Amino acid sequence: QVQLQQSGPGLVKPSETLSLTCTVSGYSISSGYYWGWIRQPPGKGLEWIGSIYRSGSTYYNPSLKSRVTISVDTSKNQFSLKLSSVTAADTAVYYCAREGKYYGSGSYYWLDFWGQGTLVTVSS
Amino acid sequence: SSELTQDPAVSVALGQTVRITCQGESLRSSYASWYQQKPGQAPVLVIYGKNNRPSGISDRFSGSSSGSTASLTITGAQAEDEADYYCNTRDSSDDRVFGGGTKLTVL
Numbered sequence: 001q002v003q004l005q006q007s008g009p010g011l012v013k014p015s016e017t018l019s020l021t022c023t024v025s026g027y028s029i030s031s032g033y034y035w036g037w038i039r040q041p042p043g044k045g046l047e048w049i050g051s052i053y054r055s056g057s058t059y060y061n062p063s064l065k066s067r068v069t070i071s072v073d074t075s076k077n078q079f080s081l082k083l084s085s086v087t088a089a090d091t092a093v094y095y096c097a098r099e100g101k102y103y104g105s106g107s108y109y110w111l112d113f114w115g116q117g118t119l120v121t122v123s124s
Numbered sequence: 125s126s127e128l129t130q131d132p133a134v135s136v137a138l139g140q141t142v143r144i145t146c147q148g149e150s151l152r153s154s155y156a157s158w159y160q161q162k163p164g165q166a167p168v169l170v171i172y173g174k175n176n177r178p179s180g181i182s183d184r185f186s187g188s189s190s191g192s193t194a195s196l197t198i199t200g201a202q203a204e205d206e207a208d209y210y211c212n213t214r215d216s217s218d219d220r221v222f223g224g225g226t227k228l229t230v231l
Binding site: 095100107 | 153154155156157159161166167168169172173174178210212213214217218219220221222223224225
């Protein structure tokens with residue numbers, strides 16, 4: 001069974017960089033799939049942050065692109081998120097997830113395995 | 125990136141059928157995936173692609189699509205189906221986008 005375990009601090013000061021890591025077990029990142037980060041502000045909906053492939057190619061939400069870096073370490077079977085210059089508006093539960101894609105007739109993608117979520121609060 | 129629009133709230137009587145919709149231009153070229161989220165829990169994938177259910181998801185859940193609208197149908201809604209539901213797809217730039225979510229109440 002694929003499992004994603006998130007780690008990282010739950011409190012970040014304004015203007016600093018939020019850093020989270022997602023460790024995958026039960027599946028090798030090197031085998032394929034994309035790996036993504038999603039966040040959810042308290043009481044609000046889901047927002048896609050970005051995704052990365054095993055090769056390191058990335059897609060970022062245009063609204064966050066200037067502040068986001070997603071990286072992958074296949075040797076540790078981990079991928080990571082860095083969000084710089086955080087403000088209170090970045091306070092949210094952050095999730096990592098495995099992302100599948102199909103580009104045949106009628107494309108689609110899906111997020112089939114999720115991490116447990118990490119509440120990150122931006123506050124001094 | 126494109127937007128996906130969902131009704132904020134929908135209700136259904138126990139045992140009845142309910143349809144939750146998601147509208148957006150990206151859905152004309154890409155299917156939606158659907159997620160169920162209960163309070164304090166991570167989302168769970170319930171439908172993806174044309175109408176695919178992951179292992180372990182009840183066959184009460186089904187998906188369909190027409191034009192710019194994707195739908196999630198729950199046939200014979202149960203109390204445990206009460207949750208928030210989100211649609212999700214990719215746009216022409218291959219960015220991913222979520223709908224705003226629909227809160228389903230089972231009466």
